[in-house]
Amino acid sequence: MRRDTFLKSLGALALVGGLPMAARASANLKMMIPANPGGGWDSTGRAIGKALQDAGLAASVQFENKGGAAGAIGLAQFVNASKGDPNALMVMGAVMLGGLITGKPPVDLKQATPIARLTSEYNVFVLPASSPFKTMKDVVDQMKKDPGSVKWGGGSRGSTEHIAAAMIARDVGVDAAKINYVAFRGGGEAVAAILGGNVTVGGSGFSEFDEYIASGKMRAIAVTSAERLSGTTIPTLKEQGINVEIGNWRGVYAAPGISAEQQKALTDLVTQMFKSKPWVDAMALNKWTPAFMAGPDFAKFVDAEFASLRDVMTKAGMVS
Structure with a gap:
């Protein structure tokens, strides 16, 4: 399906009331943005927070920016400070995988909980x-x-x-x-x-x-x-005449140590947000391509993407 057709379909679904109100509409969420203000993760994280609130899926969203090391510093803080917190989310994406490959920090993305991939750019x-x-x-x-x-x-x-x-x-x-x-x-x-x-x-x-x-x-x-x-x-x-093609995707992870039920509740919440009119409008405004993937498929995708990026970066001489 073409991107513009997909966005129109989602918008129509939201307008006819096809989205149930979330049971967690009173939730006060915390969003870790592992980058300084002004970049792609920052705009994505704040757009997610706004869409969650505008769609009535969250009462409030508190943002925290922690930049450095391609997201590894923010990831480390998220992993260490948010363990077991069912209201904590973190923006991440292909950039973080690349940074983990080149920087080889002590923190590991597997310590956090995968929720969903949202966009590609x-x-x-x-x-x-x-x-x-x-x-x-x-x-x-x-x-x-x-x-x-x-x-x-x-x-x-x-x-x-x-x-x-x-x-x-x-x-x-x-x-x-x-x-x-x-x-x-x-x-x-x-x-x-x-x-x-x-x-x-x-x-x-x-x-x-x-x-x-x-x-x-x-x-x-x-x-x-x-x-x-x-x-x-x-x-x-x-x-x-330059044979190079590479995309940049972004998604969200939850805190480590949450239960399977809490992971499902957050996945359902983000899924509803993705289908909402506020998020459809945000994707159109930012010219983001919808690339939704959740559950076990998303976890498998991240593992495969990590291996693929490491291979590309090794061949390009970026890592040994």
Whole structure:
């Protein structure tokens, strides 16, 4: 089913009252956002909280940002401080898996409880408006001459934009270990660095750069999807002769040590939220692609994704 058709179907379901009111509508939830304000996890976490409240599924949602190490610092705090708490949730996604692979921290995602995958989004690479470069070919040509002279700016080490940059280098014949990648703790820092010309090229989810692209402050030069994003003219890497495609998904986990019944209640809650009109509207606004998956299927997906990312990152020279 096409993304726009899917969103319209969900919206219609919500409008005709097809969603039962949650038994946990009085819940006071806590949302761990393992990143600084301004990035994809922050916008996703706050959109989840708002949708839960607007749909009458939660009385309140308290947010906490704890950035660093591709989410590992926030994950560690979540695991240690929220054990057994049935009202605690944490935003996570592909970036966290990449960070765990590269950083090898003592904390493990398996210590938390999987709930659901919600969205998928592709990365966009942009140049500051003042850049002397105009296209991805310009960037690649400079990288071939001097890999270190091209500063790639984006999320933490192991983020999908970091992996994509390494894959681009590898595909065009540059040693991926020589790329100059500048990691930022949050989307706000990355945007400031790009707008200030402190990095050569920046990468992130389309929703994080959309307003700057539209205003002309950033020039979009490539997207990591197989086809151009709907409603945009941004060329894919593949149509520019670079055989790289990689997506970025996001989801939620619950605290460690909760019961099977509590896990099911949270899964049902997030499932109802996903079908609600407030969340359908949030996905449309942010141009997120719906990618819902819950229960054992989601847990298996995370395990498979971890193995797949580790293989890609090893081949790209990012881990040994």
